[in-house]
Amino acid sequence: MVRQGSFVGQDRTVSSQNVEPQPVESPPVEPSAAERYVVLVELIQSYRAAYYNEDAPLVSDAEFDLLYSELETLEALHPQLVSNDSPTQVVGGDVSVAFAAVEHLARMYSLEDVFSLAELEAWLLKAAASVENRGGTAPKWLTELKIDGLAVNLLYRDGVLVRAATRGDGTTGEDVTHNVATIKDIPQKLHGSGFPAEVEIRGEVFIGSKDFLALNEVMVAAGKAPYANPRNTAAGSLRQKDAAETAKRPLSMFVHGIGAREGLTTATQSETYELLKSWGMPISPYYKVLDTLPEVMDFIAYYGEHRHDLIHEIDGIVVKVDDLATQRELGHTSRVPRWSVAYKYPPEEVHTKLLDIRVNVGRTGRVTPYAIMEPVLVAGSTVEMATLHNQDVVKAKGILIGDIVVLRKAGDVIPEIVGPVMALRDAQVPPVREFIMPTHCPSCGTELAPSKEGDIDIRCPNSRSCxxxxxxxxxxxxxxxxxxxxxxxxxxxxxxxxxxxxxxxxxxxxxxxxxxxxxxxxxxxxxxxxxxxxxxxxxxxxxxxxxxxxxxxxxxxxxxxxxxxxxxxxxxxxxxxxxxxxxxKKAPLWRVLVALSIRHVGPTASRALATRYGSITAIAEALKAPNAREQLADVDGVGAIIAEALIEWFEVDWHQEIIAAWAASGVLMADAVDESVPKTLEGLTIVVTGTLPTLSRDEAKEAIITRGGKAAGSVSKNTSYVVAGEAAGTKLDKAEALGIPVLDEDGFLQLLANGPLLDAEPTE
Structure with a gap:
């Protein structure tokens, strides 16, 4: 559902003749609908108060959005139900009595949310049509990440920060100036010159993902409960009564707009961003100005796949008309701008009950706790189990068996428990209890222990028979x-x-x-x-x-x-x-090496070993050399850790029995040498990124290795070429910044066949 403006007070269409508009009759309100309306209003108001004012959400964003959508539907069917205090008629939360109330010079609006790509497409087409109907040209779309943080309004006079306030109800916010002054990203005085005498700069305060993990490690080490999520921790940090406490929290900020802007002459949102950057304001690195709807969709798809690789947490993508004059023409409803929309990714976070924590024993003997939960739908699939990695992670997350927990599906694939909902802990029946890591293997009964002194993980040492x-x-x-x-x-x-x-x-x-x-x-x-x-x-x-x-x-x-x-x-x-x-039995050698379950040896190292040695026998012989560790470590894609793991694995008698038995069963333990493949890439380091038209990523890497090159995973100044397909992302950006030649698939095939042509220009 697309969140529209109020159904109260909207203009009714009239004919060109001078007649009175006829009232629109609404369907009679059924008692059940009216009762449900009251329940929804009370629920949403209480959840908003917990979220905005107490920084302690009682339901997940997904559950809140469902309730909000249901309320909007009821109001659309029965507009006579809509009250002035309906959650659909207000922006954000109330202003806390703990902080002084301050009025913004220009109102801070919420954003209209859409929850599907079809709804987003409809919104963008409608906005574009509205622009063109006004005689304008097709708009360019400034597309950026929707930071999961706390909106803040910064007021500068003559370039000096004089006030900082939360959004509050959009008109009046909470004065958090002293706390904001502790955030290193925010300049107390704007750089350069040319800024207006008075300007409101708006953005989002957040805690970065890595900083949040480090903060929780400190909390747990001090014997305190960890924080549940970055957004609420950032909001709570900004509302500390003692600014010295706020200064202890790793708060950051990216700015994304301007409120009161008299005297500012920029023509576009993106131009404004660059101006703000020149003033020393922190600008998000994650925005682009796009020309077409497909480009916007590609942007959304890319960050949907990479949302957990970013500096901060996100819950969607914001799309804005870039041209400021067009923004002014489109204007606002009572709640939202008509020139901007927020697409929210399918919910990744939900709440569910943690029923139990058990352990699994992996192929290397590592004992991993995992959670058993009440089944819940998240990111399109039903989840009832999630890994907890090790006993220290369980402790660091502060979860107890019986808790209501926040569950996230990281990267839309891996279920992960973020933390407990502390506000609901005391109400659980039966009472919550602590998880105790077992001392003996649940599969074979062998006593568990770390494999090496100082290891965090504990393992079952009964490798052969467990x-x-x-x-x-x-x-x-x-x-x-x-x-x-x-x-x-x-x-x-x-x-x-x-x-x-x-x-x-x-x-x-x-x-x-x-x-x-x-x-x-x-x-x-x-x-x-x-x-x-x-x-x-x-x-x-x-x-x-x-x-x-x-x-x-x-x-x-x-x-x-x-x-x-x-x-x-x-x-x-x-x-x-x-x-x-x-x-x-006819599988290539690299697959055999992966199948042997040698610790740390995956497809990349296996391919490198197979290319270098060609057979299991040759690898075994190399391990007998006096300098075996050094020789193996020098193989591209292997290194010292894998070399040590190989030596340890081959020293175990029953591992040798596996090799002998597979060979006796007819498994090819060597690759046929193809002398016809020329070593065209010797000495070259090549990175493959994105999706190529005909070659898979593995096929491309294997082609590089078999021709003597190194297939690297990251771009550096030592990279010879980058092969880029669709959705190449940051690796392509880094290659261009470093001036490294970039090839498409055709150029890559030419390179494979002929090697580098010194006089040829690389394909862009």
Whole structure:
């Protein structure tokens, strides 16, 4: 839903004749609608007060937006319900009595929010049409990130900061001058000259993502509860009664507009930004002036994927008409400007209940706590589990079992618990309790310990026989980076290695392996066809009309169910598994190296090792050399840490058994040498970024390595070329800033074939 202005007091259309406008009849208000209206107004007002005035939100942004949209819908259907104190009629929050109230010289408006790309497109087309109907040209769009912070208005007189205030209700804010004076980003006196005698500069105060993590580490070290999120911490910091306390918080600010501006002669918003920058004001590095709707959509898509790589948290993108004269022509409604809109990304943060914290044992023995939560919809999918990394992270986040927690889906992929909702902790039934890290492996019972002195992580040292570690290693070797065996997913790996545990209905709905299964070592993974899989059973939830019943039953995993007419036989998926295992035996060496689960050795290092040595035998021989560590570390893409991990792995007897068993089963442990591939890129370092038309990122990197070049992951002054596809992002920007040649795919293919042509210009 697009948030529009008030439905009260809007002009009604009249004909060109001089007649009185006829009243518009509204549908009668049903008692249930009126009752719901009162409930919504009270709820939203209480949630706003907690958010703006107490900096302690009781619901997530997504839940608030749903309630607000419901209220707008009710008011659209029944405009006679709308009261002057409706949340749709006011801007921001009330002014706290703890601070002096000050009036802004020019009103501070909220932004109109849209929640889908279709709504954004409709808004932009409507705004563009309005401009063109007024005789203007198609507008340019200043597009920038919507900082999740606190809006502040800075008043400068003769270039000196005389007052700082929060937005408040848009007309009157809270005087926070002394606190704002502690923020290093904000100049007490404007640089240069030419500024108006009186000017209001507006922006957003925030705490950077890295600074927030560091702040919480200090809090936990001092035995205090960590802060829940950067936005509320920034707001609370700015409202400290003692400015000395505010000075202890790592507050920052980016400015994004001007209120009262008499005497200012800039013609565009972007020109104004550059002027503010020349005055010493902090300007966001994340804005662009775009000409077309597709460019705006690309901007949104890019930062949707990279929103957690930024200086600060964001919750959307703001699009503004860049031309200031056009902004003035379009004007404002009672609440929002008609020349700017905020697109809000699908909600990444929601609230849910933390039911329990359990631990998982990974393929290297690392024991990782994970959260079990009441299922909740976030960023388009239902989430009920999230990793907690290690016991120190659990402590640092300050979460207790039973808390209502803030859940975020980082990068729209990985669920992450941000922290507890402290305001709701005391009301939880049963009472919250602390998580205690286990002392023994939940899978095999072995005592847990750090692998090395000083390690934060604790591990199960029973690497060879621990069922959980074996499950993870088998799933890993079959993954896309390893042998890429589609029919051997995680569930199949668990069925093969760990068997079935207790009835999930008696285990909190968790399917827990018991171990061991028919596969007792990954050394025999290519001999699965010779194992008896007919008795391998797994728990499946019974379903009724497509819904889970909570009742589980044991069913065969690799074989079909026997009936009176048909015996149990291998399923089609199992037959496919046998075929894929045979195909995997011909995998290139780098995939074999990834599949061995050598710590720190991923696809990049594996490709580099395969290119340098060509076979497992050659790698093993290199490890016997007196200077093996130095030789391995010198291989591009390897380094000292991976070299040490390789040496340690090959020294273990049962690891050698895996190599021998795979070779005996027919796995190719060496790459065929293709002498026809010329070493055209020797001595060159090349970075591939963005999406190329025909080559995948891995294919491009492999082409570089096989021709003797180094496929680097970051741009530096030592980079020879950058190969850039669509949505290349910051790596392309850095290459251009450093003057590094940039190639498209055609130019890259020419480079692969011919090497660098000294007299040729690089393709831009």
């Amino acid at each position: 069922p959980s570690q074996l499950t993870e290693r088998v799933a890993h070797l079959a993954g896309r980076g390893g042998f890429d065996i589609e029919a051997l997913g995680y569930e199949a790996a668990r069925a093969l290695t760990a068997g079935h545990g207790p009835d999930p209905a008696e285990n909190g709905g968790i399917i827990a392996p018991a171990g061991p299964g028919p596969l007792v070592s990954e050394a025999h993974v290519f001999d699965i066809a010779q194992l008896d899989l007919s008795g391998v059973m797994v728990w499946r939830e019974k379903r009724s009309k497509g819904e889970g019943t909570g009742i589980f039953e044991l069913t065969p995993y690799f074989y079909t169910k026997a009936t009176a007419k048909k015996p149990s036989v291998p399923s089609k998926t199992t037959e496919k598994l046998y075929q894929e295992l045979e195909k995997a």
